[in-house]
Amino acid sequence: MAAAKYAGKILILATDSCAYPGADAVGQGHQSYPANTYILRVRAPVLFPEQFYLDCFAKGIAGIIIMSCGVECPYEGAYEAMAKRLDRVYEMMKERGLDIRRLRLTAICTVCTRAFINEVKQMNDMVSELGPPDNDKAAAASAA
Numbered sequence: 001m002a003a004a005k006y007a008g009k010i011l012i013l014a015t016d017s018c019a020y021p022g023a024d025a026v027g028q029g030h031q032s033y034p035a036n037t038y039i040l041r042v043r044a045p046v047l048f049p050e051q052f053y054l055d056c057f058a059k060g061i062a063g064i065i066i067m068s069c070g071v072e073c074p075y076e077g078a079y080e081a082m083a084k085r086l087d088r089v090y091e092m093m094k095e096r097g098l099d100i101r102r103l104r105l106t107a108i109c110t111v112c113t114r115a116f117i118n119e120v121k122q123m124n125d126m127v128s129e130l131g132p133p134d135n136d137k138a139a140a141a142s143a144a
Contacts, residue, residue, distance in 0.1 A: 007036045007124070014067045022108045022115075022116050034120060034121065037124070044075050045082055064104070
């Protein structure tokens with residue numbers, strides 16, 4: 001009997017002006033994506049501090065996708081600020097032995113159902129491969 005595949009929780013921060021309507025379109029179209037996905041509707045992901053992402057991983061979230069409007073964000077400079085913030089978060093993740101592939105920033109429009117499903121499936125496959133976030137730390141410690 002084969003071992004069960006790890007299905008860690010995936011958190012999606014979906015902007016209410018672009019990505020959330022895209023996620024809604026997936027649901028309205030009765031398209032499916034992994035059930036271990038939790039969508040949080042947010043005004044702008046740039047409002048979340050760096051520590052938020054690390055806390056999510058510490059509390060068992062295996063992957064985070066930030067789905068935004070990209071450069072078409074209605075809040076001037078927010079996307080660029082988000083990209084800079086994520087650079088800092090990636091450094092903090094490396095310092096803590098977390099695989100940076102667990103956190104992804106992507107642009108999803110209101111009708112981008114295929115892109116939405118593709119992003120979720122890619123993250124789900126990656127999380128299944130990596131296992132829980134604690135595995136990253138153990139692997140980093142054994143490599144040192």
